[in-house]
Amino acid sequence: MAKYGILIDYEFCVGCHACELACKKEHNRPDGEWGICVKEIEPKITGGKLYYFPFPTDNCNLCGKRIARGLKPACVHNCWTNVMRFGTVEELAGNMRKKPRTVLWAPH
Amino acid sequence: MTVVRSIARTAPGCHEGCGVLLHVKDGRLVKVEGDPNFPLSQGRLCPRCQALLEVVYHPDRLLYPLKRAGERGEGKWERITWEEAYKTIADKFNEIKGAYGPESVIFCTGTGRDIRPYLDMFAYSFGSPNLVEFGPLHGNACYFPKIVIMAALFGGFAVADCAQAYPERYQSPEWKVPKCIIIWGNEPTTSSPDGLLGHWIVDCMRRGSKLIVIDPRRTWLAAHAEIWVQIRPGTDAALALAMLNVIINENIYDEVFVKKWTHGFDELKKRVQEYPPEKAAGITWIPEEQIIAAARMYAASKPAVVQWGVAIDQSKECINALHAITALWSVTGNMDVPGGNIITGQLFSPAAIATQRHEITPEKRNKRRIGAGKYPFLDWANILPGESLIDQMLTDIPYPLKAAWIQATNTFACGTADVRRTYEAFKKLDFNVVVDLFMTPTAMAFADIVLPAATYPERDGISQGWGIACIGAINKAIEPIGECKSDMEINLELGKRLNPEAWPWKDVREMFNSMLEPAGVTFGELRGKGYHFGPFEYRKHEKGLLRPDKKPGFNTPTGKVELYSTVLEKCALDPLPYFEEPPESPVSTPEIAKEYPMILTTGARTRVFFCSEHRQIPSLRKMNPDPIVEINPETAEKLGIKDGDWVYIESRYGKCKQRARLIEGIHPAVVSAQHGWWFPEKPGQEPSLFGVWESNINLLLPSGWAGKSGLGYPFKSQMCRVYKIEESQNG
Numbered sequence: 001m002a003k004y005g006i007l008i009d010y011e012f013c014v015g016c017h018a019c020e021l022a023c024k025k026e027h028n029r030p031d032g033e034w035g036i037c038v039k040e041i042e043p044k045i046t047g048g049k050l051y052y053f054p055f056p057t058d059n060c061n062l063c064g065k066r067i068a069r070g071l072k073p074a075c076v077h078n079c080w081t082n083v084m085r086f087g088t089v090e091e092l093a094g095n096m097r098k099k100p101r102t103v104l105w106a107p108h
Numbered sequence: 109m110t111v112v113r114s115i116a117r118t119a120p121g122c123h124e125g126c127g128v129l130l131h132v133k134d135g136r137l138v139k140v141e142g143d144p145n146f147p148l149s150q151g152r153l154c155p156r157c158q159a160l161l162e163v164v165y166h167p168d169r170l171l172y173p174l175k176r177a178g179e180r181g182e183g184k185w186e187r188i189t190w191e192e193a194y195k196t197i198a199d200k201f202n203e204i205k206g207a208y209g210p211e212s213v214i215f216c217t218g219t220g221r222d223i224r225p226y227l228d229m230f231a232y233s234f235g236s237p238n239l240v241e242f243g244p245l246h247g248n249a250c251y252f253p254k255i256v257i258m259a260a261l262f263g264g265f266a267v268a269d270c271a272q273a274y275p276e277r278y279q280s281p282e283w284k285v286p287k288c289i290i291i292w293g294n295e296p297t298t299s300s301p302d303g304l305l306g307h308w309i310v311d312c313m314r315r316g317s318k319l320i321v322i323d324p325r326r327t328w329l330a331a332h333a334e335i336w337v338q339i340r341p342g343t344d345a346a347l348a349l350a351m352l353n354v355i356i357n358e359n360i361y362d363e364v365f366v367k368k369w370t371h372g373f374d375e376l377k378k379r380v381q382e383y384p385p386e387k388a389a390g391i392t393w394i395p396e397e398q399i400i401a402a403a404r405m406y407a408a409s410k411p412a413v414v415q416w417g418v419a420i421d422q423s424k425e426c427i428n429a430l431h432a433i434t435a436l437w438s439v440t441g442n443m444d445v446p447g448g449n450i451i452t453g454q455l456f457s458p459a460a461i462a463t464q465r466h467e468i469t470p471e472k473r474n475k476r477r478i479g480a481g482k483y484p485f486l487d488w489a490n491i492l493p494g495e496s497l498i499d500q501m502l503t504d505i506p507y508p509l510k511a512a513w514i515q516a517t518n519t520f521a522c523g524t525a526d527v528r529r530t531y532e533a534f535k536k537l538d539f540n541v542v543v544d545l546f547m548t549p550t551a552m553a554f555a556d557i558v559l560p561a562a563t564y565p566e567r568d569g570i571s572q573g574w575g576i577a578c579i580g581a582i583n584k585a586i587e588p589i590g591e592c593k594s595d596m597e598i599n600l601e602l603g604k605r606l607n608p609e610a611w612p613w614k615d616v617r618e619m620f621n622s623m624l625e626p627a628g629v630t631f632g633e634l635r636g637k638g639y640h641f642g643p644f645e646y647r648k649h650e651k652g653l654l655r656p657d658k659k660p661g662f663n664t665p666t667g668k669v670e671l672y673s674t675v676l677e678k679c680a681l682d683p684l685p686y687f688e689e690p691p692e693s694p695v696s697t698p699e700i701a702k703e704y705p706m707i708l709t710t711g712a713r714t715r716v717f718f719c720s721e722h723r724q725i726p727s728l729r730k731m732n733p734d735p736i737v738e739i740n741p742e743t744a745e746k747l748g749i750k751d752g753d754w755v756y757i758e759s760r761y762g763k764c765k766q767r768a769r770l771i772e773g774i775h776p777a778v779v780s781a782q783h784g785w786w787f788p789e790k791p792g793q794e795p796s797l798f799g800v801w802e803s804n805i806n807l808l809l810p811s812g813w814a815g816k817s818g819l820g821y822p823f824k825s826q827m828c829r830v831y832k833i834e835e836s837q838n839g
Contacts (some may be wrong), residue, residue: 012310012313012314014297014298014306014307014310014328015328016154016155016297016298016715017155017715017731018152018154018155018158021155021158021159021727022158024727025139025158025161031730043326043331043773044772048331050326050328050331050332050773052328077141077142077144078141078142078151078152078153078158079152080152080153080154080306080307081152081310081311082150082152082307082311
């Protein structure tokens with residue numbers, strides 16, 4: 001059962017890739033390994049707007065060590081437009097009700 | 109493990125200054141994170157600081173002073189001591205000073221950020237008025253035009269109000285969310301332009317701001333705007349004048365503000381009659397109804413704000429567009445109101461301190477300054493015209509230039525136009541010193557002495573920026589790598605040798621304390637607090653806070669916002685804004701356009717590079733491995749170009765190669781090419797100079813295209829053709 005997750009307000013992700021790098025640095029990931037990866041979804045697909053979509057991969061462990069120290073996951077901490085939130089799935093689902101164009105990821 | 113709170117600033121270069129937490133273990137920097145307690149960045153951090161460790165511990169960092177051991181460009185260097193470096197430089201500079209005068213030594217910097225004030229002092233204390241910003245940059249076409257035109261029109265400096273003036277930020281009771289933000293000629297979410305962090309715009313959007321985005325490229329902001337205006341590059345003045353036409357003729361301007369606080373409204377009203385939206389539509393390629401809709405939306409939104417970018421400065425007669433846009437926010441009553449364009453100041457002016465200390469009055473500086481007398485408007489602003497420097501280097505008229513101190517600028521690899529000419533000019537000098545982090549094309553081509561600079565975690569400093577009266581402490585977290593020294597330490601130590609009286613401080617901290625006096629804090633206090641905000645008030649013109657005589661009004665000759673500029677008039681320029689075609693365009697030179705049919709806009713910023721920097725940083729370079737030229741897929745198909753093909757971009761004056769990226773969101777008649785490219789992985793020696801001649805987009809721009817005022821250059825509006833490079837040609 002997924003306990004924790006990341007809620008992403010993709011309406012306001014500008015695709016800066018800060019989360020990708022923060023994750024790579026935190027986990028010392030080699031080239032080609034991603035914990036989170038930002039994908040662009042073009043307006044012709046979205047029906048209007050240009051969206052960026054940070055996708056946590058199977059490598060993501062939600063920064064267990066950081067969480068144990070009371071910190072946020074590296075991607076959430078450094079997110080440039082503040083569109084990522086960490087919490088329990090229940091808490092985040094509650095937040096989701098208040099803001100459309102969000103996605104709740106529970107990577108494991 | 110210790111965590112040092114600091115502000116991210118140069119080097120490597122950055123416009124902003126985000127709060128950072130520098131994690132240090134056993135004297136080594138091990139991690140960088142955003143500092144959630146710093147109000148202006150609130151813990152956010154862009155890829156460039158995420159990759160900071162790769163910069164600090166890069167194997168190619170310059171570690172020791174070097175002197176040239178072979179011919180210039182041979183790449184042969186000998187390690188020397190700081191003592192030998194300082195002695196060589198001081199002897200040589202003093203020798204030139206004795207033989208030709210101090211003005212024969214020029215002092216160049218890039219977009220220097222917090223290291224700049226010390227360079228001002230360094231140049232002035234040596235006695236040279238020749239401080240060269242941006243390397244040089246033709247038409248000084250980066251931010252200077254804005255600063256100067258605002259000083260002329262309303263005697264101040266204004267920025268878009270994103271609640272940055274208060275440490276409480278968006279919670280401040282004084283601040284209002286702008287109902288409408290015009291993003292004009294920039295992409296803040298990628299570039300974080302001078303004094304504005306791009307995420308502030310997103311923060312405003314989340315609080316309800318609607319956007320009008322004026323850009324030939326469909327940026328993320330454009331794709332999220334109410335109105336995206338896909339303008340023809342170089343025609344911003346026509347658009348702004350047509351918007352004024354709509355707002356004035358439909359009487360949707362702020363009559364009270366106009367009557368009380370502006371000068372020359374009737375003249376402006378008359379002038380804008382020459383720019384009905386229908387006519388502007390033909391000039392700008394923007395549908396007439398869209399111009400009208402944008403004007404109405406902006407005028408109806410209270411408050412509304414303009415966030416403008418360098419794209420406007422980088423047109424030939426840029427001061428007209430800047431003038432007309434300033435008029436837009438003035439006649440709509442958005443001047444210095446919450447959520448409008450706010451007038452800001454500095455807690456202390458390091459540049460003013462430098463000029464006062466050395467009694468470099470504008471008159472005195474203008475007297476022997478390069479290019480003095482050429483442009484009355486630049487004389488008024490006391491600015492050295494970038495191109496005049498190159499002219500004088502090559503001609504020795506009116507006096508010869510002999511040596512250059514080049515600190516934190518990559519002259520011909522970055523901003524300068526007519527690149528070969530700039531290169532030849534610098535090569536002609538007898539003695540050049542380069543201060544930088546890495547061996548650059550500039551250092552390799554010209555330097556006789558190279559000095560290694562420290563990055564920001566290796567040094568102390570005072571950060572001032574963000575467009576407002578706020579200062580922050582840059583705190584040294586680790587010892588400098590090798591024998592590197594901070595830029596200001598170098599200025600102080602060498603300054604003491606050249607003119608001891610001008611540099612009475614024993615170390616940089618003592619120097620910082622002296623500079624901070626007007627701000628009322630010591631460097632120690634600033635370090636303890638982390639940052640310090642000065643007081644801020646809106647509507648300062650009503651309260652007598654803008655003029656030296658403390659009377660209400662603006663700090664201009666008429667005391668008002670000069671829609672009709674008495675300063676421009678005095679400088680023999682049109683006191684009212686007008687539109688002029690770019691020097692080469694489908695309209696001004698249709699014959700040239702037949703052969704070179706595409707409009708070339710250059711220098712769109714990326715998130716991973718700061719101007720010509722960061723090309724050697726692995727994780728950043730991976731995100732943008734090659735120089736990119738964006739082309740519309742329709743156009744590319746006609747030209748037989750596929751995504752990822754190497755292409756030549758060619759003008760009448762030169763060509764370079766970049767890699768095509770097909771993007772639907774760019775106008776089919778426009779291509780957008782990156783600037784600042786060199787390849788640290790390629791051979792440094794002549795003739796390669798790290799491949800600086802291969803993809804340098806400014807090879808396409810000639811000399812002689814500065815605006816009539818001396819400001820502006822068509823970096824973003826020239827004509828080119830683009831064609832695929834066959835495999836065999838792509839060596």
